[in-house]
Amino acid sequence: MLLIVLLGQTEKHIKNFRESLQKATEDDDGSLHLENVKILTSKEYNEFLGFDGHHAKTFELYQKLAFNIFSSKRLLYDAALQSNLVAKELAALNKDWINTYLRQR
DSSP, X not given: XXXXXXXXXXXXXXXXXXXXXXXXXXXXXXXXXXXXXXXXXXXXXXXXXXXOHHHHHHHXXXXXXHHHGGGOHHHHHHHHHHHHHXXXXXXXXXXXXXXXXXXXX
């Protein structure tokens, strides 16, 4: 599965991308497996990941930073701060962290 997340695109652009993918899928003989490609908006991606509460706010912050980081020194500082916070959180995880979040069957 290939997910393409279109951040900051208009509904018209998203519709055009989806129509182009649909046409390419119909024209494909199956060798490209385009039926496994999905185009999502940032809202759909947020829902796909199951973000709610704190995680939704964090996702919105990262999206804001991604759109505007090069136009504001303040946002660049915020991105560096977020990077440091995440690095500390990752360093604190034990090697078995995946089982905490994704229980294996």
